[in-house]
Amino acid sequence: MIHFKEFWLNNGLQVIVHEDPSVQIAVLNLLYKVGSRDEDPTKTGFAHLFEHLMFGGSINVENFDSELQKVGGDNNAFTSPDITNYYITVPHQNIECAFWLESDRMLGLPFSDKVLEVQKNVVIEEFKQRYLNQPYGDLWLKMRPLAYQKHSYRWATIGKEISHIENATQDDVKAFYNKYYTPNNAVLVVAGNVTVSQVKKLSEKWFSDIPSGQPIERNYKSEPLQNQKRELVITANVPADMLTMAFHMPARFAEGYHTADLVSDILGREKSSRLYNALVRDSEIFKSINAYVMGSLDPGLLVISGKLSSGVSTEQGEKEIWNVINLLQNSGLEKQELDKVRNQAESTLAFGEVEVLNRAMTLAYSALSGDVNHCNEEINRIRAVEESDIMKMVNELLIEKNCSVLHYKSN
Known part of the structure; x- marks a missing residue:
């Protein structure tokens, strides 16, 4: 049994608190309701690209990792067909640093050409190493479009093809960010040696002023019943x-x-x-x-x-x-x-x-x-x-x- 309390900010951010005073750490987990299934079929791999872009600095924080390391923190992220998830672990006394860093990434990215090119190259290299040049690496690049004919699960999180990442523009990534990286499209969980009142205060301080985004229409194509092998x-x-x-x-x-x-x-x-x-x-x-x-x-x-x-x-x-x-x-x-x-x-x-x-x-x-x-x-x-x-x-x-x-x- 995982005990929790939940509340919402006025901008639509859902906040969940799990108190555990027996530990000396605190975790801030921020889940965005966007994965590869939300992508344009002609511009795939964007959800995963954004996982990388979010570590390239935000409006007020030039180097995300170095600021976190100063307070003894650690972080990572992952992308799936359904979600993109970011998490930070810090000594519980330093949990406000995690609020500051994640709220600044949600508030805005600098969208520099240099960061975009660097991260595009990182993703392209990952595509080559893990999916094209590794034994069986392209298995799910082949299996997904075989199993799915209509639904957007038919491509992998890395994307359909390298050219979709190569051709990604600033306008493309800004549009993706503005649509999906909004408080009303996210779930914030704070767990560990924290209290509900503490999390409410910090959530209001760091996230409440971030504007809500437009409601997202999710018109996934239903996969028809498969009727032959x-x-x-x-x-x-x-x-x-x-x-x-x-x-x-x-x-x-x-x-x-x-x-x-x-x-x-x-x-x-x-x-x-x-x-x-x-x-x-x-x-x-x-x-x-x-x-x-x-x-x-x-x-x-x-x-x-x-x-x-x-x-x-x-x-x-x-x-x-x-x-x-x-x-x-x-x-x-x-x-x-x-x-x-x-x-x-x-x-x-x-x-x-x-x-x-x-x-x-x-x-x-x-x-x-x-x-x-x-x-x-x-x-x-x-x-x-x-x-x-x-x-x-x-x-x-x-x-x-x-x-x-x-x-x-x-x-």
């Missing part, structure tokens, strides 16, 4: 053949999400899972294999992915995966098997609440459901999943017409 074969200089299968599944806060998540655990979580036992340990068809869910705010994907043993084709590997799925569909599962994955899921949630930073991030993300307390109901939702729910989900999701398959072959 999709396949793509690519060949590259990689050490081993790899097979990835993706099945459409419920959204993160939708009914059925936890059921689908447990299905993925039954199939491919750790070395006690069905896929590992059958295809790695017993038959050695795969060198490694796992299954997981994407956890997307809009309907996402249940993924099965593995590297084949030498001499085994991706086609044979896919056939063997379907055999494991069919056995589950035809024979069902034992009660202890469901108990095991439910206990694992509960343990993951419990361990996730140990660190103050994790609690802050959990509260921020949970706010996207419309109810911050959703995070405290997760365990009950997991416990409520029955064997009949699992089998219904298996039979609805794990079928060929709902499957996109990427055969990644070594040359």
Whole structure:
């Protein structure tokens, strides 16, 4: 259970406070409701580019990191298809420094040509190193447009192609910033050795004067029901053949999400899972294999992915995966098997609440459901999943017409 209080500023900023006087630190986590799904299809990679631009200095702070280091602080950020998240950890006595720094970045960026060019080059180099010049790096650049035909999940957070970043102009990035980096499009969580009254005072002082932005219309194209199997074969200089299968599944806060998540655990979580036992340990068809869910705010994907043993084709590997799925569909599962994955899921949630930073991030993300307390109901939702729910989900999701398959072959 993560205890919290929440309030809103007049400009629309949602503020959540989690008090924990047992620690000596404080965390300020600022989540912006913008990710790669919000991008123009002809100008992708902007959400991730902005993660970099936000560290290039703000109106009154030339060097973000150096100011934070003076007070013993640390910070980082990440971008996903759904959000961009910034977080700062400081000794609790210095929490006001975090308020100052984050409010100044929200208030305004200098948009210097030099910073833009530097960060564009950083992102382009990351694109090349992590996605184009690394074994299997382009897997999701290929898989996303295979699995998604309409929704903006069809491109990765890094972007569709390097040229979109290369061609980004000052006008482009200013428009993106002015639309999405506003208090009414953000969730601020302050956690650790702080008090609600303290956070209210600091929030008013540092954020209340920042103007609210225009309401954002989010017209994501709904992904139509997939009604036939999709396949793509690519060949590259990689050490081993790899097979990835993706099945459409419920959204993160939708009914059925936890059921689908447990299905993925039954199939491919750790070395006690069905896929590992059958295809790695017993038959050695795969060198490694796992299954997981994407956890997307809009309907996402249940993924099965593995590297084949030498001499085994991706086609044979896919056939063997379907055999494991069919056995589950035809024979069902034992009660202890469901108990095991439910206990694992509960343990993951419990361990996730140990660190103050994790609690802050959990509260921020949970706010996207419309109810911050959703995070405290997760365990009950997991416990409520029955064997009949699992089998219904298996039979609805794990079928060929709902499957996109990427055969990644070594040359």
